[in-house]
Amino acid sequence: MLPVLNIGPFALYTPGLILLLGGWLILQVVGRAARIYQLDGDRLEIVVFIALLAGVIGARLGYALMAWPSYVADPWALFSRDLQAFFPPAGVATAIVIGGLMLWRQRWPLWPTLDALAPGIALAALTHAIAQLASGDGYGLPAEVPWAINLWGEWRHPTQLYAALTALIALVVWRVRYRQPQPPGMLFLTVSALLAAGTLIGEGFAATGWLLPGHVRGSQVVALAILVIIVRIWSEIFPQHNYR
Amino acid sequence: MNKTQRDWLTLMLMIAGIGWIVISRPPDLPPVTVSPRPGFVAPAIALPQANGETLPLSALRGQVVIVNFWASWCGPCRAEMPTLEKLYQAERERGLTILAVNSTVQDDEVAVAAMQREFGLSFPIVFDRDGETGQRYGVRMLPTTFIVDRTGVIREVFFGGPLSEASLRSVIEPLLGE
Numbered sequence: 001m002l003p004v005l006n007i008g009p010f011a012l013y014t015p016g017l018i019l020l021l022g023g024w025l026i027l028q029v030v031g032r033a034a035r036i037y038q039l040d041g042d043r044l045e046i047v048v049f050i051a052l053l054a055g056v057i058g059a060r061l062g063y064a065l066m067a068w069p070s071y072v073a074d075p076w077a078l079f080s081r082d083l084q085a086f087f088p089p090a091g092v093a094t095a096i097v098i099g100g101l102m103l104w105r106q107r108w109p110l111w112p113t114l115d116a117l118a119p120g121i122a123l124a125a126l127t128h129a130i131a132q133l134a135s136g137d138g139y140g141l142p143a144e145v146p147w148a149i150n151l152w153g154e155w156r157h158p159t160q161l162y163a164a165l166t167a168l169i170a171l172v173v174w175r176v177r178y179r180q181p182q183p184p185g186m187l188f189l190t191v192s193a194l195l196a197a198g199t200l201i202g203e204g205f206a207a208t209g210w211l212l213p214g215h216v217r218g219s220q221v222v223a224l225a226i227l228v229i230i231v232r233i234w235s236e237i238f239p240q241h242n243y244r
Numbered sequence: 245m246n247k248t249q250r251d252w253l254t255l256m257l258m259i260a261g262i263g264w265i266v267i268s269r270p271p272d273l274p275p276v277t278v279s280p281r282p283g284f285v286a287p288a289i290a291l292p293q294a295n296g297e298t299l300p301l302s303a304l305r306g307q308v309v310i311v312n313f314w315a316s317w318c319g320p321c322r323a324e325m326p327t328l329e330k331l332y333q334a335e336r337e338r339g340l341t342i343l344a345v346n347s348t349v350q351d352d353e354v355a356v357a358a359m360q361r362e363f364g365l366s367f368p369i370v371f372d373r374d375g376e377t378g379q380r381y382g383v384r385m386l387p388t389t390f391i392v393d394r395t396g397v398i399r400e401v402f403f404g405g406p407l408s409e410a411s412l413r414s415v416i417e418p419l420l421g422e
Contacts, residue, residue, distance in 0.1 A: 004384035004403060011385035013403055067414030077410030084402050085411040136281060141270060152279035200261060204268030208283065215269040224261035228254055235250050 001136040001151070013083050015131040022127025023052050030120040036178060037112045044116060047106070051099030055091040058098075062090020089210075111185030111237075118191040119174045125195050126167035133160035141207045157205035166198025183238050193230045199223035275397050280381040282400055286311070286392045287380045291345065291370035294357065299368050301343060301392070308419045310342045310412070311390040313372075313383045316355040321387040324406035325363045331412060332367045338420045339394070342367035347386060349375035393419045 005012045030048050031041035063085050064071040064078055071077055077085075103113055132138035140148075140157025148155040170191045177187060200223040203209065210218035278285045289301035289311065301309065312328060314321035332342045346356050348371040360369060372378050381390065389402040391412075400415045 003382075006384055011404075013385075063414070064410070067410065067417070070410040070413035070417070074408060074410045077408035080406075080408035080411065081404070082402065082407055082411040083404055084400070085408075085414070152277060152281065152284065154277055200264065204264055207270060211270070215272060216265055217268075217270070220261075220265045220268070224258070224265065227257060227261065231250065231254050231257060235246075 001134065003135045014134040016083055018131040018134055019127060022123065022131070026052070026120040026123050026127070029123055030117055033119050033178070034113075034116040037116050039108070039112060039116055043106070044108075044113070047099060047102045048117070048120060050102065051095040054098035055095030056086075058094020059086035059088055059091025062087035062094075065090070109184070111183075111188065114185055114188035115178075118188045119171060119178075121188075122167050122170040122174060122191050122195065126164055126171065129160050129163035129167055133164070137208065138163070139207055140205045143205070156207070159202060159206045162202035162205065163198065166195060166202060169198070170194040185237060189230050189234065193227060196223040196226040196230070200227065280390065280398065280401070282398050284398055286390065286396055286398045287377075289343065289345065289370070289377055291372055291377060293368060293370055294353070299343070299370055302396070304341055304343065305396050306394055307339045307341045308394060308416055309392040310340070310416070311345060311381075311392060312342060313345045313347055313378055313381065313386060313388045315347045315351040315386050316359045317351065318386045320405035322359070322363075324387060325359070325365060327407065327409045327412070329363060329365055329367065331409060331416075335416070335420065340416060340420060344369045345377060346371050347375065347378050347383070348373045349378070391415050391419065394422060 002014050005014045005017070027045050027048055031045040034041040034044040060078060066087060129138075136151075138160050139151055140159035140162075142154050143157045144155065145157070147158065149158045149161075150156075173194060174187055174191055177190070200220050203217050203219045203223070206217065206219075212218050212221065275284050278287050280287055286301060290298050292298050301311070310328065310331075312321075312324075314325075316322070328342050328344070332340065344365070344367060346353075346369055348356070353371065356369065356371075359365075381388070385403050387402075387405040387407075389405070389407060389412075390398050391400040391402075393399050399419060402411070
Protein backbone atom coordinates (compact mmCIF):
# COMPACT_ATOMS: atom_id res chain seq x y z
CA MET A 1 0.00 0.00 0.00
CA LEU A 2 1.55 3.25 -1.10
CA PRO A 3 -1.09 5.97 -1.41
CA VAL A 4 1.52 8.72 -1.52
CA LEU A 5 4.86 8.52 -3.30
CA ASN A 6 7.54 10.86 -2.01
CA ILE A 7 10.13 11.87 -4.59
CA GLY A 8 12.45 14.41 -3.03
CA PRO A 9 10.31 17.33 -1.89
CA PHE A 10 7.35 16.19 -3.99
CA ALA A 11 4.49 14.08 -2.67
CA LEU A 12 2.55 12.39 -5.45
CA TYR A 13 -0.83 10.68 -5.10
CA THR A 14 0.08 7.20 -6.36
CA PRO A 15 -3.39 5.97 -7.44
CA GLY A 16 -3.75 9.10 -9.58
CA LEU A 17 -0.41 8.38 -11.26
CA ILE A 18 -1.41 4.76 -11.89
CA LEU A 19 -4.73 5.84 -13.40
CA LEU A 20 -2.95 8.32 -15.68
CA LEU A 21 -0.48 5.67 -16.83
CA GLY A 22 -3.31 3.17 -17.27
CA GLY A 23 -5.27 5.66 -19.37
CA TRP A 24 -2.29 6.18 -21.66
CA LEU A 25 -1.75 2.40 -22.02
CA ILE A 26 -5.45 1.88 -22.80
CA LEU A 27 -5.21 4.41 -25.66
CA GLN A 28 -2.13 2.65 -27.08
CA VAL A 29 -3.62 -0.85 -26.81
CA VAL A 30 -7.00 0.11 -28.27
CA GLY A 31 -5.34 1.91 -31.21
CA ARG A 32 -3.22 -1.13 -32.05
CA ALA A 33 -6.11 -3.56 -31.59
CA ALA A 34 -8.27 -1.46 -33.92
CA ARG A 35 -5.64 -1.73 -36.68
CA ILE A 36 -5.65 -5.52 -36.31
CA TYR A 37 -9.39 -5.47 -37.04
CA GLN A 38 -8.86 -3.14 -40.04
CA LEU A 39 -10.41 -0.22 -38.17
CA ASP A 40 -9.07 3.33 -38.00
CA GLY A 41 -6.86 3.10 -34.90
CA ASP A 42 -6.12 6.82 -34.71
CA ARG A 43 -9.80 7.73 -34.78
CA LEU A 44 -10.65 5.10 -32.17
CA GLU A 45 -7.89 6.44 -29.93
CA ILE A 46 -9.51 9.89 -30.15
CA VAL A 47 -12.94 8.47 -29.31
CA VAL A 48 -11.53 6.58 -26.31
CA PHE A 49 -9.58 9.65 -25.17
CA ILE A 50 -12.73 11.79 -25.24
CA ALA A 51 -14.67 9.03 -23.45
CA LEU A 52 -12.00 8.84 -20.72
CA LEU A 53 -12.02 12.61 -20.33
CA ALA A 54 -15.82 12.57 -20.14
CA GLY A 55 -15.48 9.84 -17.51
CA VAL A 56 -13.34 12.08 -15.31
CA ILE A 57 -15.83 14.95 -15.66
CA GLY A 58 -18.74 12.56 -15.05
CA ALA A 59 -17.09 11.19 -11.91
CA ARG A 60 -16.69 14.71 -10.49
CA LEU A 61 -20.25 15.71 -11.47
CA GLY A 62 -21.57 12.46 -9.98
CA TYR A 63 -19.79 13.22 -6.72
CA ALA A 64 -21.21 16.74 -6.74
CA LEU A 65 -24.72 15.44 -7.46
CA MET A 66 -24.57 13.17 -4.42
CA ALA A 67 -23.83 16.21 -2.25
CA TRP A 68 -25.62 18.79 -4.38
CA PRO A 69 -26.61 21.24 -1.62
CA SER A 70 -22.90 21.73 -0.79
CA TYR A 71 -21.97 22.24 -4.43
CA VAL A 72 -24.90 24.56 -5.17
CA ALA A 73 -23.64 26.75 -2.33
CA ASP A 74 -20.09 26.59 -3.65
CA PRO A 75 -20.12 25.74 -7.40
CA TRP A 76 -16.43 26.59 -7.82
CA ALA A 77 -15.66 23.50 -5.74
CA LEU A 78 -16.41 21.51 -8.89
CA PHE A 79 -13.00 22.67 -10.12
CA SER A 80 -11.16 22.10 -6.84
CA ARG A 81 -8.07 19.92 -6.65
CA ASP A 82 -9.70 17.43 -4.26
CA LEU A 83 -8.32 14.11 -5.46
CA GLN A 84 -10.99 12.09 -3.67
CA ALA A 85 -14.00 14.10 -4.84
CA PHE A 86 -14.92 11.67 -7.62
CA PHE A 87 -17.68 9.05 -7.89
CA PRO A 88 -16.18 6.35 -10.16
CA PRO A 89 -19.47 4.57 -11.12
CA ALA A 90 -20.79 7.87 -12.53
CA GLY A 91 -17.51 8.27 -14.42
CA VAL A 92 -17.76 4.79 -15.94
CA ALA A 93 -21.38 5.39 -16.95
CA THR A 94 -20.52 8.77 -18.52
CA ALA A 95 -17.57 7.31 -20.44
CA ILE A 96 -19.74 4.47 -21.80
CA VAL A 97 -22.56 6.83 -22.82
CA ILE A 98 -20.31 9.43 -24.45
CA GLY A 99 -18.06 6.84 -26.13
CA GLY A 100 -21.07 4.82 -27.27
CA LEU A 101 -22.79 7.90 -28.69
CA MET A 102 -19.67 8.90 -30.62
CA LEU A 103 -19.19 5.39 -32.03
CA TRP A 104 -22.87 5.22 -33.00
CA ARG A 105 -22.86 8.64 -34.69
CA GLN A 106 -19.66 7.82 -36.57
CA ARG A 107 -21.21 4.50 -37.66
CA TRP A 108 -18.49 2.21 -36.35
CA PRO A 109 -19.25 -1.51 -36.89
CA LEU A 110 -20.52 -2.72 -33.50
CA TRP A 111 -18.86 -6.07 -32.87
CA PRO A 112 -15.42 -5.52 -34.48
CA THR A 113 -15.20 -2.22 -32.57
CA LEU A 114 -16.09 -3.93 -29.29
CA ASP A 115 -13.44 -6.58 -30.04
CA ALA A 116 -10.90 -3.77 -30.48
CA LEU A 117 -12.01 -2.20 -27.20
CA ALA A 118 -11.83 -5.51 -25.30
CA PRO A 119 -8.14 -5.30 -24.32
CA GLY A 120 -8.73 -1.70 -23.22
CA ILE A 121 -11.54 -2.87 -20.93
CA ALA A 122 -9.32 -5.58 -19.42
CA LEU A 123 -6.51 -3.05 -19.01
CA ALA A 124 -8.92 -0.61 -17.33
CA ALA A 125 -9.84 -3.35 -14.85
CA LEU A 126 -6.15 -4.08 -14.23
CA THR A 127 -5.41 -0.37 -13.73
CA HIS A 128 -8.28 -0.06 -11.26
CA ALA A 129 -7.07 -3.09 -9.29
CA ILE A 130 -3.47 -1.80 -9.08
CA ALA A 131 -4.67 1.71 -8.12
CA GLN A 132 -6.74 0.15 -5.34
CA LEU A 133 -3.74 -1.87 -4.21
CA ALA A 134 -1.72 1.36 -4.03
CA SER A 135 -4.40 3.34 -2.20
CA GLY A 136 -5.28 0.47 0.14
CA ASP A 137 -8.95 0.65 -0.91
CA GLY A 138 -10.96 -2.41 -1.83
CA TYR A 139 -9.23 -4.56 0.78
CA GLY A 140 -10.44 -8.04 1.69
CA LEU A 141 -12.14 -9.69 4.61
CA PRO A 142 -10.01 -11.21 7.38
CA ALA A 143 -8.80 -14.64 6.26
CA GLU A 144 -6.63 -17.56 7.26
CA VAL A 145 -5.81 -18.79 3.76
CA PRO A 146 -2.09 -19.35 3.02
CA TRP A 147 -2.04 -16.50 0.49
CA ALA A 148 -3.62 -13.94 2.85
CA ILE A 149 -1.70 -10.67 3.18
CA ASN A 150 -1.07 -8.81 6.39
CA LEU A 151 -2.83 -5.47 6.31
CA TRP A 152 -2.80 -3.21 9.33
CA GLY A 153 -2.08 -6.06 11.72
CA GLU A 154 -4.65 -8.47 10.28
CA TRP A 155 -4.39 -11.25 7.68
CA ARG A 156 -6.80 -10.51 4.87
CA HIS A 157 -7.84 -11.73 1.43
CA PRO A 158 -5.75 -9.92 -1.21
CA THR A 159 -8.89 -8.89 -3.12
CA GLN A 160 -7.06 -6.28 -5.20
CA LEU A 161 -4.75 -9.04 -6.39
CA TYR A 162 -7.73 -11.27 -7.20
CA ALA A 163 -9.10 -8.46 -9.38
CA ALA A 164 -5.70 -7.87 -10.99
CA LEU A 165 -5.32 -11.59 -11.69
CA THR A 166 -8.77 -11.71 -13.31
CA ALA A 167 -7.89 -8.76 -15.54
CA LEU A 168 -4.53 -10.33 -16.45
CA ILE A 169 -6.24 -13.61 -17.41
CA ALA A 170 -8.70 -11.67 -19.58
CA LEU A 171 -5.78 -9.84 -21.24
CA VAL A 172 -3.90 -13.09 -21.86
CA VAL A 173 -7.00 -14.75 -23.33
CA TRP A 174 -7.45 -11.79 -25.67
CA ARG A 175 -3.76 -11.88 -26.62
CA VAL A 176 -3.82 -15.64 -27.34
CA ARG A 177 -7.06 -15.56 -29.32
CA TYR A 178 -7.07 -12.26 -31.18
CA ARG A 179 -5.63 -13.66 -34.41
CA GLN A 180 -7.76 -16.80 -34.42
CA PRO A 181 -10.70 -16.88 -36.84
CA GLN A 182 -13.87 -16.25 -34.88
CA PRO A 183 -17.11 -14.35 -35.29
CA PRO A 184 -16.96 -10.62 -34.53
CA GLY A 185 -17.87 -9.84 -30.93
CA MET A 186 -16.78 -13.19 -29.52
CA LEU A 187 -13.57 -11.83 -28.01
CA PHE A 188 -15.36 -8.88 -26.45
CA LEU A 189 -17.96 -11.14 -24.86
CA THR A 190 -15.28 -13.60 -23.71
CA VAL A 191 -13.25 -10.84 -22.04
CA SER A 192 -16.40 -9.33 -20.49
CA ALA A 193 -17.55 -12.74 -19.21
CA LEU A 194 -14.13 -13.40 -17.63
CA LEU A 195 -14.10 -10.02 -15.91
CA ALA A 196 -17.70 -10.45 -14.71
CA ALA A 197 -17.02 -13.98 -13.40
CA GLY A 198 -13.87 -12.79 -11.63
CA THR A 199 -15.78 -9.92 -10.06
CA LEU A 200 -18.65 -12.17 -8.97
CA ILE A 201 -16.27 -14.59 -7.26
CA GLY A 202 -13.51 -12.23 -6.06
CA GLU A 203 -15.80 -9.56 -4.62
CA GLY A 204 -17.22 -12.23 -2.35
CA PHE A 205 -14.07 -11.81 -0.29
CA ALA A 206 -14.08 -7.99 -0.23
CA ALA A 207 -14.57 -6.06 2.97
CA THR A 208 -15.54 -2.82 1.24
CA GLY A 209 -17.81 -1.78 -1.56
CA TRP A 210 -21.31 -0.75 -2.50
CA LEU A 211 -23.85 -2.65 -0.40
CA LEU A 212 -27.49 -3.15 -1.34
CA PRO A 213 -30.21 -3.84 1.23
CA GLY A 214 -29.60 -7.19 2.93
CA HIS A 215 -25.84 -6.66 2.86
CA VAL A 216 -25.67 -7.84 -0.73
CA ARG A 217 -22.72 -6.44 -2.72
CA GLY A 218 -23.89 -4.35 -5.68
CA SER A 219 -20.81 -5.25 -7.75
CA GLN A 220 -21.64 -8.96 -7.53
CA VAL A 221 -25.25 -8.37 -8.63
CA VAL A 222 -24.08 -6.32 -11.62
CA ALA A 223 -21.48 -8.98 -12.51
CA LEU A 224 -24.08 -11.77 -12.36
CA ALA A 225 -26.48 -9.73 -14.52
CA ILE A 226 -23.72 -9.24 -17.12
CA LEU A 227 -22.94 -12.97 -17.11
CA VAL A 228 -26.61 -13.87 -17.58
CA ILE A 229 -26.96 -11.37 -20.45
CA ILE A 230 -23.85 -12.81 -22.14
CA VAL A 231 -25.19 -16.37 -21.86
CA ARG A 232 -28.57 -15.27 -23.25
CA ILE A 233 -27.19 -13.42 -26.27
CA TRP A 234 -24.24 -15.74 -27.01
CA SER A 235 -26.14 -18.31 -29.06
CA GLU A 236 -28.25 -15.59 -30.68
CA ILE A 237 -25.35 -13.72 -32.18
CA PHE A 238 -23.02 -16.65 -32.74
CA PRO A 239 -24.93 -19.27 -34.73
CA GLN A 240 -22.91 -22.49 -34.86
CA HIS A 241 -20.69 -21.91 -37.87
CA ASN A 242 -17.26 -23.30 -38.42
CA TYR A 243 -14.93 -20.33 -38.64
CA ARG A 244 -11.75 -22.32 -39.20
CA MET B 245 -25.99 -24.26 -27.83
CA ASN B 246 -29.71 -24.77 -28.46
CA LYS B 247 -32.49 -22.93 -26.64
CA THR B 248 -32.99 -25.61 -23.98
CA GLN B 249 -29.29 -25.81 -23.21
CA ARG B 250 -29.13 -22.04 -22.97
CA ASP B 251 -32.10 -21.90 -20.61
CA TRP B 252 -30.55 -24.57 -18.38
CA LEU B 253 -27.22 -22.81 -18.36
CA THR B 254 -28.91 -19.52 -17.43
CA LEU B 255 -30.82 -21.22 -14.63
CA MET B 256 -27.73 -22.97 -13.24
CA LEU B 257 -25.72 -19.75 -13.48
CA MET B 258 -28.39 -17.81 -11.62
CA ILE B 259 -28.72 -20.43 -8.87
CA ALA B 260 -24.95 -20.64 -8.40
CA GLY B 261 -24.47 -16.87 -8.67
CA ILE B 262 -27.26 -15.91 -6.27
CA GLY B 263 -26.16 -18.67 -3.89
CA TRP B 264 -22.60 -17.33 -3.84
CA ILE B 265 -23.78 -13.73 -3.44
CA VAL B 266 -25.89 -14.72 -0.43
CA ILE B 267 -23.22 -16.96 1.15
CA SER B 268 -20.48 -14.37 0.72
CA ARG B 269 -22.37 -11.40 2.18
CA PRO B 270 -19.99 -9.42 4.40
CA PRO B 271 -20.59 -9.79 8.14
CA ASP B 272 -22.30 -6.87 9.84
CA LEU B 273 -19.70 -6.37 12.55
CA PRO B 274 -18.64 -3.06 14.06
CA PRO B 275 -14.99 -2.24 13.23
CA VAL B 276 -12.59 -3.15 16.01
CA THR B 277 -9.22 -2.90 14.30
CA VAL B 278 -7.28 0.32 14.79
CA SER B 279 -5.84 1.70 11.56
CA PRO B 280 -5.65 5.07 9.80
CA ARG B 281 -8.06 3.95 7.08
CA PRO B 282 -11.74 4.46 6.30
CA GLY B 283 -13.80 1.83 8.10
CA PHE B 284 -11.31 1.36 10.94
CA VAL B 285 -11.10 2.77 14.46
CA ALA B 286 -8.96 5.93 14.46
CA PRO B 287 -5.57 5.51 16.15
CA ALA B 288 -5.24 7.32 19.47
CA ILE B 289 -4.03 10.91 19.53
CA ALA B 290 -2.91 12.50 22.80
CA LEU B 291 -0.85 15.59 22.05
CA PRO B 292 -0.24 18.85 23.91
CA GLN B 293 -1.80 22.18 22.96
CA ALA B 294 0.06 25.49 23.15
CA ASN B 295 -0.97 25.89 26.82
CA GLY B 296 0.59 22.51 27.66
CA GLU B 297 -2.72 20.72 28.20
CA THR B 298 -3.07 17.39 26.42
CA LEU B 299 -6.13 16.97 24.24
CA PRO B 300 -6.82 13.30 23.47
CA LEU B 301 -8.92 12.35 20.46
CA SER B 302 -10.89 10.03 22.75
CA ALA B 303 -12.14 13.12 24.65
CA LEU B 304 -13.93 14.17 21.46
CA ARG B 305 -15.87 10.89 21.16
CA GLY B 306 -19.50 11.67 20.40
CA GLN B 307 -18.55 14.45 17.98
CA VAL B 308 -17.67 14.35 14.31
CA VAL B 309 -13.97 15.20 14.22
CA ILE B 310 -11.94 16.52 11.31
CA VAL B 311 -8.35 15.51 12.11
CA ASN B 312 -6.17 17.72 9.93
CA PHE B 313 -2.40 17.16 9.72
CA TRP B 314 -0.71 20.37 8.61
CA ALA B 315 2.32 22.66 8.80
CA SER B 316 2.56 26.44 8.66
CA TRP B 317 4.96 26.43 5.67
CA CYS B 318 2.65 24.21 3.60
CA GLY B 319 0.76 26.26 1.00
CA PRO B 320 -2.32 24.03 0.61
CA CYS B 321 -2.56 23.74 4.43
CA ARG B 322 -2.66 27.53 4.72
CA ALA B 323 -5.15 27.77 1.88
CA GLU B 324 -7.66 25.41 3.51
CA MET B 325 -7.44 26.82 7.05
CA PRO B 326 -10.09 29.54 6.47
CA THR B 327 -12.43 26.85 5.10
CA LEU B 328 -11.88 24.70 8.20
CA GLU B 329 -12.47 27.68 10.51
CA LYS B 330 -15.66 28.64 8.65
CA LEU B 331 -16.94 25.08 8.84
CA TYR B 332 -16.08 24.84 12.54
CA GLN B 333 -17.92 28.06 13.32
CA ALA B 334 -20.96 27.01 11.29
CA GLU B 335 -21.30 23.45 12.54
CA ARG B 336 -19.82 23.22 16.04
CA GLU B 337 -23.31 23.47 17.54
CA ARG B 338 -24.29 20.36 15.57
CA GLY B 339 -21.34 18.42 16.97
CA LEU B 340 -18.47 19.12 14.59
CA THR B 341 -15.00 19.74 15.89
CA ILE B 342 -11.61 20.09 14.28
CA LEU B 343 -8.40 18.71 15.70
CA ALA B 344 -5.55 20.39 13.86
CA VAL B 345 -2.41 18.31 14.34
CA ASN B 346 0.60 20.45 13.60
CA SER B 347 3.53 18.47 12.25
CA THR B 348 5.81 20.29 14.66
CA VAL B 349 8.71 17.93 13.95
CA GLN B 350 9.07 19.83 10.68
CA ASP B 351 7.59 23.18 11.74
CA ASP B 352 8.14 26.04 14.16
CA GLU B 353 5.74 26.73 17.05
CA VAL B 354 6.25 30.49 16.73
CA ALA B 355 5.15 30.30 13.09
CA VAL B 356 2.15 28.22 14.16
CA ALA B 357 1.10 30.86 16.69
CA ALA B 358 1.50 33.59 14.07
CA MET B 359 -0.63 31.64 11.63
CA GLN B 360 -3.27 31.00 14.29
CA ARG B 361 -3.52 34.77 14.87
CA GLU B 362 -3.42 35.59 11.15
CA PHE B 363 -6.37 33.32 10.32
CA GLY B 364 -8.18 33.71 13.65
CA LEU B 365 -8.24 29.95 14.18
CA SER B 366 -10.42 29.00 17.13
CA PHE B 367 -10.38 25.21 16.90
CA PRO B 368 -7.92 23.14 18.96
CA ILE B 369 -4.37 22.89 17.64
CA VAL B 370 -2.07 20.19 19.04
CA PHE B 371 1.66 19.72 18.47
CA ASP B 372 3.15 16.51 17.12
CA ARG B 373 6.68 17.36 18.25
CA ASP B 374 8.32 13.99 17.63
CA GLY B 375 6.29 13.13 14.53
CA GLU B 376 5.17 9.87 16.12
CA THR B 377 1.44 10.56 15.71
CA GLY B 378 1.88 11.51 12.05
CA GLN B 379 3.80 8.30 11.53
CA ARG B 380 1.07 6.26 13.24
CA TYR B 381 -1.45 7.86 10.89
CA GLY B 382 0.77 7.10 7.89
CA VAL B 383 0.93 10.77 6.92
CA ARG B 384 3.26 11.18 3.93
CA MET B 385 1.69 14.30 2.48
CA LEU B 386 0.56 17.59 3.99
CA PRO B 387 -2.23 18.32 4.43
CA THR B 388 -3.82 14.95 5.11
CA THR B 389 -7.30 15.02 6.59
CA PHE B 390 -9.18 12.25 8.39
CA ILE B 391 -12.91 12.45 9.03
CA VAL B 392 -13.81 10.57 12.21
CA ASP B 393 -17.44 9.81 13.07
CA ARG B 394 -19.13 10.05 16.45
CA THR B 395 -18.10 6.49 17.35
CA GLY B 396 -14.41 7.09 16.63
CA VAL B 397 -14.34 5.32 13.27
CA ILE B 398 -12.55 6.94 10.31
CA ARG B 399 -15.05 7.47 7.50
CA GLU B 400 -12.93 9.31 4.91
CA VAL B 401 -9.33 10.28 4.27
CA PHE B 402 -8.36 13.21 2.07
CA PHE B 403 -4.81 13.27 0.77
CA GLY B 404 -3.55 16.72 -0.17
CA GLY B 405 -5.44 19.96 -0.48
CA PRO B 406 -6.63 22.60 -0.29
CA LEU B 407 -9.98 20.98 0.42
CA SER B 408 -13.10 22.76 -0.67
CA GLU B 409 -15.94 23.35 1.75
CA ALA B 410 -18.22 21.41 -0.59
CA SER B 411 -16.21 18.20 -0.50
CA LEU B 412 -15.80 18.41 3.27
CA ARG B 413 -19.52 19.01 3.67
CA SER B 414 -20.35 16.13 1.35
CA VAL B 415 -18.71 13.82 3.91
CA ILE B 416 -19.58 15.46 7.22
CA GLU B 417 -23.26 16.29 6.58
CA PRO B 418 -24.42 12.66 6.72
CA LEU B 419 -22.20 12.05 9.76
CA LEU B 420 -23.63 15.04 11.64
CA GLY B 421 -27.08 13.56 11.05
CA GLU B 422 -26.12 10.16 12.51
